[in-house]
Amino acid sequence: MTFWKSFFNNKQYDQNNADNIxxxxxxxxxxxxxxxxxxxxxxxxxxxxxxxxxxxxxxxxDSVGWVKRPIKKVKIAIDNSFLITCLFYYQxxxxxxxxxxRATSDNSFNATIWDFVIHPEFQKQGLGKALMxxxxxxxxxxxxxxxxxxxxxxxxxxxxxxxxxxxxxxVKGMFWYPL
Amino acid sequence: MTFWKSFFNNKQYDQNNADNIxxxxxxxxxxxxxxxxxxxxxxxxxxxxxxxxxxxxxxxxDSVGWVKRPIKKVKIAIDNSFLITCLFYYQxxxxxxxxxxRATSDNSFNATIWDFVIHPEFQKQGLGKALMxxxxxxxxxxxxxxxxxxxxxxxxxxxxxxxxxxxxxxVKGMFWYPL
Numbered sequence: 119m120t121f122w123k124s125f126f127n128n129k130q131y132d133q134n135n136a137d138n139i140x141x142x143x144x145x146x147x148x149x150x151x152x153x154x155x156x157x158x159x160x161x162x163x164x165x166x167x168x169x170x171x172x173x174x175x176x177x178x179x180d181s182v183g184w185v186k187r188p189i190k191k192v193k194i195a196i197d198n199s200f201l202i203t204c205l206f207y208y209q210x211x212x213x214x215x216x217x218x219x220r221a222t223s224d225n226s227f228n229a230t231i232w233d234f235v236i237h238p239e240f241q242k243q244g245l246g247k248a249l250m251x252x253x254x255x256x257x258x259x260x261x262x263x264x265x266x267x268x269x270x271x272x273x274x275x276x277x278x279x280x281x282x283x284x285x286x287x288x289v290k291g292m293f294w295y296p297l
Numbered sequence: 298m299t300f301w302k303s304f305f306n307n308k309q310y311d312q313n314n315a316d317n318i319x320x321x322x323x324x325x326x327x328x329x330x331x332x333x334x335x336x337x338x339x340x341x342x343x344x345x346x347x348x349x350x351x352x353x354x355x356x357x358x359d360s361v362g363w364v365k366r367p368i369k370k371v372k373i374a375i376d377n378s379f380l381i382t383c384l385f386y387y388q389x390x391x392x393x394x395x396x397x398x399r400a401t402s403d404n405s406f407n408a409t410i411w412d413f414v415i416h417p418e419f420q421k422q423g424l425g426k427a428l429m430x431x432x433x434x435x436x437x438x439x440x441x442x443x444x445x446x447x448x449x450x451x452x453x454x455x456x457x458x459x460x461x462x463x464x465x466x467x468v469k470g471m472f473w474y475p476l
Binding site for chain 2 (some may be wrong): 172196199220224227265267281282283287288
């Protein structure tokens with residue numbers, strides 16, 4: 119069922135080939151699973167590219183109660199993220215966005231995952247795990263070895279189950295905010 | 298003495314003006330202080346741009362005992378960092394690199410600081426603090442409100458003094474490494 123181009127392990131990635139990155143990001147759609155959603159079977163897909171409808175994203179973030187952010191700033195953040203991952207299904211030929219995460223990166227050593235969200239109706243069905251595993255796989259494809267994130271207390275266990283470690287060797291996540 | 302173009306607070310930053318970012322990064326040099334270095338007074342400067350000699354950087358990282366990294370990967374990381382900050386002085390018309398830090402960012406909401414290093418001969422003289430304060434100032438100029446980093450145990454106090462907070466509201470820094 120999966121029609122992801124699975125060349126993660128058998129193709130040498132050329133670090134200098136920006137076109138390669140672009141083509142890869144444009145074309146990948148992965149079938150995740152089908153779900154029973156209110157008595158109706160729907161197919162859930164994942165894709166990795168920057169073409170996201172910002173209003174769909176706003177609606178998704180709104181569904182989990184996040185503070186609304188200026189759409190202009192969201193656009194800049196999306197444009198300057200290394201990886202954008204979306205979960206969606208089709209309804210009347212329209213994509214319905216139900217999951218999202220993005221990562222900033224130096225494209226080489228480190229990446230940091232931000233804005234991970236799954237629509238409440240679709241939580242606790244393995245979709246977040248599938249999305250996050252795919253992000254890790256994708257970042258590893260680009261030979262990025264340190265994947266970081268900042269986890270709220272209630273999702274620490276979720277990330278632990280994915281293999282994330284808290285404060286390795288006493289390294290602490292620290293934040294600076296404007297007063 | 299300072300000839301930094303100090304328009305941090307009195308000029309509205311146009312988020313869409315990529316040229317503005319480029320020009321700003323190309324031209325800024327800031328005088329930090331003069332130091333007595335083995336009986337000789339030297340002027341220490343800071344600049345923010347991507348034109349860094351990678352072998353000078355390697356030498357600097359080597360001086361603090363960091364593991365050597367492939368120069369090709371370092372170049373990609375530099376090219377894809379949002380902010381590169383260098384401390385240096387002039388010796389025989391050549392720049393001597395004595396401090397460095399870089400930040401990845403989505404250019405909008407978040408930034409993460411990596412690879413902060415001060416040459417051992419120049420530590421404990423306020424230079425690291427000056428470098429870090431300038432990075433914060435610069436990121437704030439671009440209206441980035443969440444500045445993050447991962448601190449080794451021995452530098453946590455240093456960052457606390459700069460206003461960084463550990464695990465705010467229980468948010469934990471987490472890492473994923475390949476097995």
